[in-house]
Amino acid sequence: MPLIALVEGDFFNDFVKPGSILMLSEGRPGVDDIFSLEQGILTLQMSREKYERTGLTAIEIDLRQPSMLHGKKGFERIVWACRNVLNASVTWLLAFDAVSQNSLDKAAAALQKYQPRLLDCDFEEIAHPVVNVPPLSMDEVRSQSWPAAVEDYCNEVSEWLGLVSLQSPRIAVDDKIDPYLSRYAVPQSESQQPQSTALVSLRWQGVMTSRWISQLFTSYLLEQRSHADGLSAWGALSASTFRRVAVENSDGYTVLSLTEGAKPRESGFVAWEFVGASLST
Secondary structure, rough: OEEHHHHHHHHHHHHHHHOOOOEOOOOOOHHHHHHEEEEOOOEEEHHHHHHHHHHOOOEEEOOOOOOOOOHHHHHHHHHHHHHOOOOEEEEEEEEEEOOOOOHHHHHHHHHHHHOOOOOOOOOOOEEEEEEEEEOOOOHHHHHOOHHHHHHHHHHHHHHHHHHHOOOOOOHHHOOOOOOOOOOOOOOOOOOOEEEEEEEEEEEEOOOHHHHHHHHHHHHHHHHHOOOOOOOOOOEEEEEEEOOOOOOEEEEEEEEEEEEEOOOOOEEEEEEEEEEEEEHHH
């Protein structure tokens, strides 16, 4: 599918303008030309020589602006660049944020001539061995007496969640690693020791919209509150982006849901944002 297809015809009016489609072209950051479209914003990564040939004034273009219409000088420059310079057909990852079955069918019909391959984004269930879990509760967060202590606590929890994602044996209850090789210890507090718990992780891999991720986390919270006695008092969601530059890792975030000690159906949250980090989700 060539880049020009994004700025012409019904596809542009029905999906690009409303910002309901997420797209990422195939390629290696820092080596190949890479294009992405998110919420109507087109981002172009290319060599300096090719950028100068396009005649464009920016590599990030908001196609939702009222001026982005055929016949407008600025928009026609974009169309010319897509047709004459950035004219190679590329393979895309695409996710459509459908609000109804009708809109989904309309998107499928618009893409049919490009012979799309539909992929089911199924999750992988990972049953961890029994692991040591640090004290995780809003009471524990509040018990930290000064901001530096809160920061240390959050950093330790973030590190532990990363080891869970990596399925590291360092957090297993039966781990007996030589301290010369690793001195890691699961965090604990003055009043609470780590608890042994069997954990389960669900992992999706693919291109997903932020709306889908938000709905997933909301569904988990509703399920947790409806079974307050049967589910764990905490849960975490991590998401990471595709790598966009050659020399850095991904951006991403983690949200940790913690129940209130005296109110098991109410939750508090701790969130981390990662920039250029190595994330396992």
